[in-house]
Amino acid sequence: MEDPELNRSIEESRELHTRWSQFHDFCLMAMTGEKITTQAEMKFLELKSRIAMLHDGFMTMLKHDVKTGQNIMQIVADSILLRRVAGYTDAEKQKFEFDWNECFLLLTEHIGTLEDEQQRLAGISQAAHRAAQRKDRLMTQLNFFIHSMYLKIILGVFVLFMLVWGIPAFGIYDYRNFGEMSWSLPLYSKFCNAVWRPFFNKEIEFKQIQYVPMNADIDNNLPKSIQIVSPGELTLDNLKNSAVFEIGASPNDAKQLEGLFGQQTDFLSERYRAEGVDARFFYIMFQTSDAARQFAELIQKGFNANPDKDKIANKATMFRVANFVMIGISDHLHGRQHIIDKFKLSKPVDLLN
Numbered sequence: 001m002e003d004p005e006l007n008r009s010i011e012e013s014r015e016l017h018t019r020w021s022q023f024h025d026f027c028l029m030a031m032t033g034e035k036i037t038t039q040a041e042m043k044f045l046e047l048k049s050r051i052a053m054l055h056d057g058f059m060t061m062l063k064h065d066v067k068t069g070q071n072i073m074q075i076v077a078d079s080i081l082l083r084r085v086a087g088y089t090d091a092e093k094q095k096f097e098f099d100w101n102e103c104f105l106l107l108t109e110h111i112g113t114l115e116d117e118q119q120r121l122a123g124i125s126q127a128a129h130r131a132a133q134r135k136d137r138l139m140t141q142l143n144f145f146i147h148s149m150y151l152k153i154i155l156g157v158f159v160l161f162m163l164v165w166g167i168p169a170f171g172i173y174d175y176r177n178f179g180e181m182s183w184s185l186p187l188y189s190k191f192c193n194a195v196w197r198p199f200f201n202k203e204i205e206f207k208q209i210q211y212v213p214m215n216a217d218i219d220n221n222l223p224k225s226i227q228i229v230s231p232g233e234l235t236l237d238n239l240k241n242s243a244v245f246e247i248g249a250s251p252n253d254a255k256q257l258e259g260l261f262g263q264q265t266d267f268l269s270e271r272y273r274a275e276g277v278d279a280r281f282f283y284i285m286f287q288t289s290d291a292a293r294q295f296a297e298l299i300q301k302g303f304n305a306n307p308d309k310d311k312i313a314n315k316a317t318m319f320r321v322a323n324f325v326m327i328g329i330s331d332h333l334h335g336r337q338h339i340i341d342k343f344k345l346s347k348p349v350d351l352l353n
Contacts, residue, residue, distance in 0.1 A: 003121055009061045010114045016054040017107045022047055023076070024100055030085040031093055041082055048076050058107075061114065065106055072103045185211070197322065198346075203289040205323040209266045212324055213344045226334055227273045234269035236261070239282045239327075246329060247316035247352060248303030257298055263291040272334060279330035281338065285323055292323040296351055303352055318351045319343075 026044050030036055055073055062069045075096070079085050088096065145151055189211035197204055206212050219228060234243075240261050249257060266285035273279070286292040296318065303309060317328045317336040326339045340348050 003118075006114065006118055006121070009057060010111065010118060012054050012057045013061070013107065013111045013114060016051065016058055017104075017111060019047060019051050019054065020072070020100075020104060020107060023051060023079075024104075026082060027079060027085045027096065027100075030082040031088055031096075033086070036082045036086060044082050048079070051076055058110070062110060068102055068106050071099060075099055075103065203322050205287070205289055206285060206321075209268050209283055209285055209324070212321070214342050215344060218338075218342050222272075225275045226279075229271040229273050229278075231269040231271045234271055234280055234282065236264070236267045236284075239267075239269075239284065243280070243282060243327065243329060244299060246312075247299060247318065247327060248306045248309065248312045249299045250302030250305065253298045253302055257295065260286070260291055260295045260298070263287045272330075272338070274330065274332035274334040277330060277332040277334075279328070279332055279334050279338065281329075282327040284325050284327075286325070287323065289323045292320055292325050296320045296325055300351055313353050316352050319345060319348055320351060321345065 026040070026047065029040075052073065058072075059066070059069055079096075085096075185207060189207060192204055192206075193211070193213050222228070240258070244257060245251065263286050264284050265287050268283040270281040270283075271279065272281075284295075286295065299318065303312060306312060315329060315331050317339065319326045319339055321343070326343065328336060328339050330336075336350065339345070
């Protein structure tokens, strides 16, 4: 096959090679003292102009010794006129010969390289050449893609996908293990509260009540009409044996409730005196969100079937977030609002109202 661009480059390089020899002949004529006519000067200028035109194409194809190739135009520029060349000193003549010869050898070598490429292409079929071109284009596109922003975005999304969902989903590692180690529990709890529970899985379990988001200053900002009272008998047994039935749980479900109480992992109670009215609060944490959900549903079921449902609703309130259940009992409004204010509940739903 033939490459038109290569063929044109060979022809131009051959012409430049010839013109470079002619340039040497003109300069040698001047340096040997021959008479320099106006006609000779004009032809010399035309020759230099043609060399300059051919030089651009030559430099485009030149792959090595670029500095030597660029020196061609420097030699041409120094030889302004034949009369200027005729005035060269012996040192300038020696330098001219050395520089010219170096460029001449480069031109000869360059033409040989191009001719070798021309012969190589002659043995390649058009179909093979097109296939090679397609391969080159594909490699160029692939290289562009590898270094492009698109690949970085794809890799970033993939890494985020693996970190958020892939690693635990494929069984590589369960992030909940971080919640079992004392050194990582605080950071794990903050991450779950800020990122995982709000955006990915609202049922992921808390590990301890202290890591449930809450307003730590709530007791410091109580109205004067509300006083903190010692919880006293507000124990887990009190919740099991009395309080759950006070808020509507059915005695028929006592055995199931007892089984669920066996899955609790943390417990806290509080007591306030609100304008002389007792306000009791029970906070119970279960091993799993499923156990907490079953516990709340049993109480809801009994509450909904209780003939005193409306009366209970006026004094009892219950909220659930994942595996954490919050219960308030009071005839005072503080009994309902305190839980919401204390635990910073987002869109709270009172399960007994």
